[in-house]
Amino acid sequence: MHIGWPNESLVREIYQNGCHLVAKPPKGHSVREREKEFLWRYTFSASIKKLFRDGGHGESGSCRKQVFRILKALREELHLQPLKSYHLKTVLLYECEANPLPRQWSSTYLVDRFLGLLERLEKCLLQKKCPHYIMQEVDLFELFDTQKCSELAKRIGEIKSQPVRELRKLMP
Numbered sequence: 117m118h119i120g121w122p123n124e125s126l127v128r129e130i131y132q133n134g135c136h137l138v139a140k141p142p143k144g145h146s147v148r149e150r151e152k153e154f155l156w157r158y159t160f161s162a163s164i165k166k167l168f169r170d171g172g173h174g175e176s177g178s179c180r181k182q183v184f185r186i187l188k189a190l191r192e193e194l195h196l197q198p199l200k201s202y203h204l205k206t207v208l209l210y211e212c213e214a215n216p217l218p219r220q221w222s223s224t225y226l227v228d229r230f231l232g233l234l235e236r237l238e239k240c241l242l243q244k245k246c247p248h249y250i251m252q253e254v255d256l257f258e259l260f261d262t263q264k265c266s267e268l269a270k271r272i273g274e275i276k277s278q279p280v281r282e283l284r285k286l287m288p
Contacts, residue, residue, distance in 0.1 A: 121212045123171075126166070126167070129166075130163045133162065135250075136160075138159045139156055140157045167209060171212065178223075179222065184208050196268060206246060206256060209249045211236055241272060244257050244262055
């Protein structure tokens, strides 16, 4: 029996629902500037929402939302740009795959999951590579400056080494 995350029936359902197109020029270096205004972009926002909404198998005690909110608050408070919420969601999805069991996301594991997310994010930044969750051949860090990735990785390492100190900065 497969106990992976997300479960196979949810993956099938998301796949059958497909994706949407939005009238926004694609990002990246692979398209010439003069052609960008004529192209559209795939969006998987509905799929990602469904993964977060239905991927937890109705786990009432899951800490997924809390971990994401903490990470997002740190990003905003500590000015971790150019990281966007979407990058953090992507890292969280990979962390969900790495920890597929519901008990691994119980509130007692909040610290472990938070530190795991920081570890994963730091690794992505050090490698300057963050594969899109659905279209894994697309690198979400493609346009990131190498120096900025190194600086962010260093900052994430500092947060990992002193998480309590950094989290106190979020409290009024």
